[in-house]
Amino acid sequence: xxxxxxxxxxxxxxxxxxxxxxxxxxxxxxxxxxxxxxxxxxxxxxxxxxxxxxxxxxxxxxxxxxxxxxxxxxxxxxxxxxxxxxxxxxxxxxxxxxxxxxxxxxxxxxxxxxxxxxxxxxxxxxxxxxxxxxxxxxxxxxxxxxxxxxxxxxxxxxxxxxxxxxxxxxxxxxxxxxxxxxxxxxxxxxxxxxx
Amino acid sequence: xxxxxxxxxxxxxxxxxxxxxxxxxxxxxxxxxxxxxxxxxxxxxxxxxxxxxxxxxxxxxxxxxxxxxxxxxxxxxxxxxxxxxxxxxxxxxxxxxxxxxxxxxxxxxxxxxxxxxxxxxxxxxxxxxxxxxxxxxxxxxxxxxxxxxxxxxxxxxxxxxxxxxxxxxxxxxxxxxxxxxxxxxxxxxxxxxxx
Amino acid sequence: xxxxxxxxxxxxxxxxxxxxxxxxxxxxxxxxxxxxxxxxxxxxxxxxxxxxxxxxxxxxxxxxxxxxxxxxxxxxxxxxxxxxxxxxxxxxxxxxxxxxxxxxxxxxxxxxxxxxxxxxxxxxxxxxxxxxxxxxxxxxxxxxxxxxxxxxxxxxxxxxxxxxxxxxxxxxxxxxxxxxxxxxxxxxxxxxxxx
Amino acid sequence: xxxxxxxxxxxxxxxxxxxxxxxxxxxxxxxxxxxxxxxxxxxxxxxxxxxxxxxxxxxxxxxxxxxxxxxxxxxxxxxxxxxxxxxxxxxxxxxxxxxxxxxxxxxxxxxxxxxxxxxxxxxxxxxxxxxxxxxxxxxxxxxxxxxxxxxxxxxxxxxxxxxxxxxxxxxxxxxxxxxxxxxxxxxxxxxxxxx
DNA sequence: GATGAATGAGTCTTCATTCAT
DNA sequence: CATGAATGAAGACTCATTCAT
Numbered sequence: 001x002x003x004x005x006x007x008x009x010x011x012x013x014x015x016x017x018x019x020x021x022x023x024x025x026x027x028x029x030x031x032x033x034x035x036x037x038x039x040x041x042x043x044x045x046x047x048x049x050x051x052x053x054x055x056x057x058x059x060x061x062x063x064x065x066x067x068x069x070x071x072x073x074x075x076x077x078x079x080x081x082x083x084x085x086x087x088x089x090x091x092x093x094x095x096x097x098x099x100x101x102x103x104x105x106x107x108x109x110x111x112x113x114x115x116x117x118x119x120x121x122x123x124x125x126x127x128x129x130x131x132x133x134x135x136x137x138x139x140x141x142x143x144x145x146x147x148x149x150x151x152x153x154x155x156x157x158x159x160x161x162x163x164x165x166x167x168x169x170x171x172x173x174x175x176x177x178x179x180x181x182x183x184x185x186x187x188x189x190x191x192x193x194x195x
Numbered sequence: 196x197x198x199x200x201x202x203x204x205x206x207x208x209x210x211x212x213x214x215x216x217x218x219x220x221x222x223x224x225x226x227x228x229x230x231x232x233x234x235x236x237x238x239x240x241x242x243x244x245x246x247x248x249x250x251x252x253x254x255x256x257x258x259x260x261x262x263x264x265x266x267x268x269x270x271x272x273x274x275x276x277x278x279x280x281x282x283x284x285x286x287x288x289x290x291x292x293x294x295x296x297x298x299x300x301x302x303x304x305x306x307x308x309x310x311x312x313x314x315x316x317x318x319x320x321x322x323x324x325x326x327x328x329x330x331x332x333x334x335x336x337x338x339x340x341x342x343x344x345x346x347x348x349x350x351x352x353x354x355x356x357x358x359x360x361x362x363x364x365x366x367x368x369x370x371x372x373x374x375x376x377x378x379x380x381x382x383x384x385x386x387x388x389x390x
Numbered sequence: 391x392x393x394x395x396x397x398x399x400x401x402x403x404x405x406x407x408x409x410x411x412x413x414x415x416x417x418x419x420x421x422x423x424x425x426x427x428x429x430x431x432x433x434x435x436x437x438x439x440x441x442x443x444x445x446x447x448x449x450x451x452x453x454x455x456x457x458x459x460x461x462x463x464x465x466x467x468x469x470x471x472x473x474x475x476x477x478x479x480x481x482x483x484x485x486x487x488x489x490x491x492x493x494x495x496x497x498x499x500x501x502x503x504x505x506x507x508x509x510x511x512x513x514x515x516x517x518x519x520x521x522x523x524x525x526x527x528x529x530x531x532x533x534x535x536x537x538x539x540x541x542x543x544x545x546x547x548x549x550x551x552x553x554x555x556x557x558x559x560x561x562x563x564x565x566x567x568x569x570x571x572x573x574x575x576x577x578x579x580x581x582x583x584x585x
Numbered sequence: 586x587x588x589x590x591x592x593x594x595x596x597x598x599x600x601x602x603x604x605x606x607x608x609x610x611x612x613x614x615x616x617x618x619x620x621x622x623x624x625x626x627x628x629x630x631x632x633x634x635x636x637x638x639x640x641x642x643x644x645x646x647x648x649x650x651x652x653x654x655x656x657x658x659x660x661x662x663x664x665x666x667x668x669x670x671x672x673x674x675x676x677x678x679x680x681x682x683x684x685x686x687x688x689x690x691x692x693x694x695x696x697x698x699x700x701x702x703x704x705x706x707x708x709x710x711x712x713x714x715x716x717x718x719x720x721x722x723x724x725x726x727x728x729x730x731x732x733x734x735x736x737x738x739x740x741x742x743x744x745x746x747x748x749x750x751x752x753x754x755x756x757x758x759x760x761x762x763x764x765x766x767x768x769x770x771x772x773x774x775x776x777x778x779x780x
Numbered sequence: 781g782a783t784g785a786a787t788g789a790g791t792c793t794t795c796a797t798t799c800a801t
Numbered sequence: 802c803a804t805g806a807a808t809g810a811a812g813a814c815t816c817a818t819t820c821a822t
Contacts, residue, residue: 009786027222031813032788041787046814144388151378154361155354162353183343184350191386193339204803226796227805236804238798247796399807417612421792431808436793534778541768548747549740556739573736581776583729594782616817617784626783628819637817 010048012038017059022101026056063102064123067095072130081138086185088134092160093177096167107164128153159184205243207233212254217296221251258297259318262290267325276333281380283329287355288372291362302359323348354379400438402428407449412491416446453492454513457485462520471528476575478524482550483567486557497554518543549574595633597623602644607686611641648687649708652680657715666723671770673719677745678762681752692749713738744769 007015016038020029031052035042049055074091075084096103131153138144163184167177202210211232215224226247230237244250269286270279291298326348333339358379362372397405406428410419421442425432439445464481465474486493521543528534553574557567592600601622605614616637620627634640659676660669681688716738723729748769752762 025221027220030811035788042789042813043787043815044785047785052813145385147382148378151375152382154357155379155382158357158361159350159353161357161360162349165353165356166349180346183346187342187347187350187386188382189386189388190340191382191384191388193384193386225794230805237796237806238804239802241797242802415611417610420790425809432792433794433808434806437806442792535775537772538768541765542772544751545744545747545769545772548751549743551750552739552743552746555746556743570736573733574740577732577737577740577773577776579776579778580730581772581774581778583774583776615815620784627785627817628783629781631818632781 009038009040009044013040013045013048013055014059014062017055018063018101018105021056021059022104026052031055060105060120063099063106064120066099066102067106068123068127070095071127075130075134081134081141081143082185082189084134085138085188086181088131089160089181089185090178092163093167093181096164100168103164104168107161107168124157128157131156156188204233204235204239208235208240208243208250209254209257212250213258213296213300216251216254217299226250255300258294258301261294261297262301263318263322265290266322270325270329276329276336276338277380277384279329280333280383281376283326284376284380285373287358288362288376291359298359298362302356319352323352326351351383354383399428399430399434403430403435403438403445404449404452407445408453408491408495411446411449412494421445450495450510453489453496454510456489456492457496458513458517460485461517465520465524471524471531471533472575472579474524475528475578476571478521479550479571479575480568482553483557483571486554490558493554494558497551497558514547518547521546546578594623594625594629598625598630598633598640599644599647602640603648603686603690606641606644607689616640645690645705648684648691649705651684651687652691653708653712655680656712660715660719666719666726666728667770667774669719670723670773671766673716674766674770675763677748678752678766681749688749688752692746709742713742716741741773 013034016034017029020034020037031045032042034055035045038045045055049058071088071091074094075088078084079087128150132149135144135147135149135152139146139149163180208229211229212224215229215232226240227237229250230240233240240250244253266283266286269289270283273279274282323345327344330339330342330344330347334341334344358375403424406424407419410424410427419442421435422432424445425435428435435445439448461478461481464484465478468474469477518540522539525534525537525539525542529536529539553570598619601619602614605619605622616630617627619640620630623630630640634643656673656676659679660673663669664672713735717734720729720732720734720737724731724734
């Protein structure tokens with residue numbers, strides 16, 4: 001809360017919205033509550049956002065933004081495709097620690113208000129594009145075998161989302177995440193079959 | 196709709212709720228609409244369900260029920276673990292075709308009202324248990340190598356959910372599902388690495 | 391109030407709205423107050439009218455309706471044009487006694503919400519048409535001299551409205567209305583000039 | 586607008602209020618809009634007026650002031666009573682052209698906030714007094730016959746208001762006003778009856 | 781003074797739920 | 802039992818007014 005007071009009003013409101021939408025679903029969240037948590041007046045919220053919907057949308061947008069920016073940065077260009085993949089998986093779990101509410105919202109709110117779903121898809125597509133590139137690179141340099149890059153990207157994104165859900169809703173202890181990521185990578189890299 | 200009129204009232208209401216909750220999120224669904232779609236009076240809904248929450252809960256419960264019952268049946272006991280796994284993946288996509296609304300709801304409504312989340316977790320655990328068994332069996336009979344059964348089960352469930360989401364929200368054409376499932380299985384069985 | 395309870399709900403709400411909009415201008419009237427005065431729940435009002443605006447509109451519409459229907463009936467077809475004119479003036483003042491709130495609203499609320507202003511104009515035109523006919527008849531049968539029927543109709547309508555305003559806002563005692571009407575008619579019939 | 590910028594702030598605000606209250610009813614006018622139209626800050630309005638009500642009141646007051654001052658001047662003392670009456674009618678229509686918003690407001694806003702209604706009544710009484718004098722003068726010098734001076738004054742004021750309304754709301758073309766005034770005077774002076 | 785960002789009291793409106801028929 | 806008219810608690814949103822700069 002003290003930290004929040006240092007942000008400007010709009011950021012405070014978004015942060016408050018994130019916290020609260022992270023706790024309860026859309027319809028159970030009151031604008032007044034968000035205003036209170038942000039330590040601003042109810043009317044102030046409407047000075048920055050045209051209504052509940054737009055606030056929600058912008059908040060999702062923000063979360064995506066942060067996630068994708070940091071994820072790309074985390075992976076960087078260096079190292080083998082495997083290494084990059086590993087870093088991506090790790091960042092993913094790190095994001096949950098760092099931005100718990102955002103993770104909760106991104107993992108939970110699949111059914112988005114219509115205009116935002118487009119933005120979500122676009123971001124999703126970006127991320128998938130990045131994964132595809134990474135996999136293609138791995139294939140060309142001989143690290144990976146010839147798999148359907150589109151499908152595998154999809155699976156990876158799915159795994160990411162599920163990991164969040166597992167951590168957030170099933171309370172998979174974050175502490176174990178290191179070894180979990182390794183095991184997941186092992187599965188994906190080496191497969192399930194005996195030989 | 197004609198078919199619905201042959202069901203008893205409670206089933207009609209659940210079916211209507213499924214359709215509509217499949218279209219829009221919880222807070223955008225009106226009890227009146229459900230009653231209309233079910234061709235019953237608004238008050239009648241309250242004869243069968245104590246309120247909107249319970250109706251929602253029961254509807255989720257139903258969806259899970261159907262899914263898990265049919266999934267288990269589809270897999271049966273026979274065949275290799277691989278075959279069973281394959282049948283499970285196929286059933287999963289079949290479910291989307293057969294019960295589109297249910298799939299939409301199960302995939303989309305992660306943020307459940309609190310008491311229901313417990314039921315969801317239980318079902319989820321059941322399913323995971325079944326997958327674990329299947330994997331363990333595959334390991335003992337030499338089909339699979341020694342992987343962390345818990346983690347891999349988790350990943351599989353995640354892949355299931357993501358497949359739904361991909362089909363439902365990103366409009367992955369269902370027609371391609373056969374080959375997609377094969378590619379997914381290939382990834383999981385043989386891994387990503389070259390050798 | 392007791393009388394109102396015998397009316398059906400919609401009529402009760404309209405009557406309550408008439409009373410209250412008759413007391414205070416649009417923006418100072420609360421929907422809740424109307425509901426209370428009509429002895430119905432706040433939500434009930436919205437069952438009959440889509441909102442405050444529509445309620446206001448319908449209420450104006452009603453008032454016009456009553457006024458014009460009764461005015462035409464009062465004048466009827468019989469008698470000389472002068473007699474009919476006299477009856478119309480008298481009815482006009484009678485309306486204030488019988489429908490005080492309606493008169494107050496019709497006299498006071500010139501600035502109507504846009505769609506309703508059209509209805510108002512139409513009614514106004516109807517009334518003017520009726521007066522024109524009456525004057526024309528008086529001209530043809532030699533009662534009146536050749537005046538501009540349009541203008542004089544307009545003036546008469548204006549006089550009507552002003553009479554209301556005088557009674558309602560300046561508190562011209564209704565008791566004197568009989569003789570006032572006679573004096574007005576005298577002015578209009580015989581003019582101001584000496585000979 | 587350029588002209589407005591030359592006025593002092595208070596006059597600018599009043600002028601802006603007049604324009605906007607002339608367009609829409611009280612409750613649909615926002616203080617912010619008035620401030621913008623006057624090219625001053627929202628807070629500045631409160632430096633000159635204690636609130637929306639007072640601003641509205643002063644604006645009405647202003648309009649009355651202008652109207653009555655100019656009307657009296659236009660009529661002056663000279664000429665026959667008939668001539669003065671003629672000049673008054675003509676001034677009236679001139680006022681509509683010159684001060685359209687003011688006319689609109691004076692014609693439309695019958696339902697005034699309570700304290701102001703007193704001022705309005707006072708002004709109205711002044712005007713009526715003037716008309717009465719004029720009529721009395723006409724009677725004493727033999728121009729007019731013996732009519733009830735009070736009633737006829739009232740009727741004339743009513744006609745004025747109605748003329749406004751006719752021009753403003755029914756879109757009676759102002760161009761025709763000259764001949765219209767003549768016809769009105771003809772009616773009032775010579776009456777409706779044949780002989 | 782002048783400003784406009786911030787405020788929150790005040791309202792409209794919705795919709796889950798009830799209950800008389 | 803079934804119904805849907807009626808209800809009012811709950812909440813989104815507006816806008817007159819204030820006050821720190």
